[in-house]
Amino acid sequence: MKTYIDRGDVSGLQAYLLRDNTEVNVPLFTGPEGKHPVHPLNYVCDRVYAKIVDQSAGLAMVEVLVNAGAKPNGHPDQLDTPLLAACRMRCDDIALYLIDLGVDLSARGTHGGTALHWASWIGSDRVVERLLLENVNVEDDQNQFQCTPLHWALDGWLNEQGNLRGQQRVTELLVKAGAALDARNREMKSAREILQRAGLDDWLQRLDGWALG
Known part of the structure; x- marks a missing residue:
């Protein structure tokens, strides 16, 4: 799943999750040494912020992940929700999409x-x-x-x-x-x-x- 996100491959990610969506809420690792676990939705924001993936592909992949069962509020034990990640990382379209889904707006990160x-x-x-x-x-x-x-x-x-x-x-x-x-x-x-x-x-x-x- 991570490979498809890194490539910005929306159709590939969708096809992969149609076959197996068991990883849709499993943390992916990012950071300088690849040791920081984040929810897949947060990971997409990270890739957009790093300019590895463009904004439109990032939004499309978030939609694919949510439709496959990704939790819009992410993991409760992680510091930043996907919305907070989107706001911090200038992913405006993703943030607007998550707000429209009714995510928690009071969460602190x-x-x-x-x-x-x-x-x-x-x-x-x-x-x-x-x-x-x-x-x-x-x-x-x-x-x-x-x-x-x-x-x-x-x-x-x-x-x-x-x-x-x-x-x-x-x-x-x-x-x-x-x-x-x-x-x-x-x-x-x-x-x-x-x-x-x-x-x-x-x-x-x-x-x-x-x-x-």
Whole structure:
């Protein structure tokens, strides 16, 4: 099964699972030394992130795996659910597919972040917009950094230059959904103060306008 995923061979994977789907929830190994076990759905996201498999083939393989019996929420004893993996690894189409399946949106993974935290940090505005339709908590700060999703979006925008995507629009979406600009993180910094220190007063003014409705 792993070989078909590594090749991005959707039809080969489908044919294989039609013959034998007993491995569909068995962990596959990834990481620098190939010693890190992850659910097959997470493994597909890893291959997409590594640019071994393209986004469309990744989504198609996730659909094949789910139709063959892969559990959309992955293994309960593993840190990241497939949705969290998709959000962290910029697999937007896979994330949207999993959300539509009704997966757990409150699960916490790496650093205690939820799907909304990770999609915000990565700047996946489409995923954030979809998550907000499910009334996820925009003020959730129960993570390692005691940061709200708005803090995570600002960190991804201002501190991770290789990570720039749609974080600016994410901040707009979050504020329009009720995210507070004055909530403080573990370092006692608010989103307002972070924007001011970055010299983004014009954008802060726009966010303030949206916050007022």
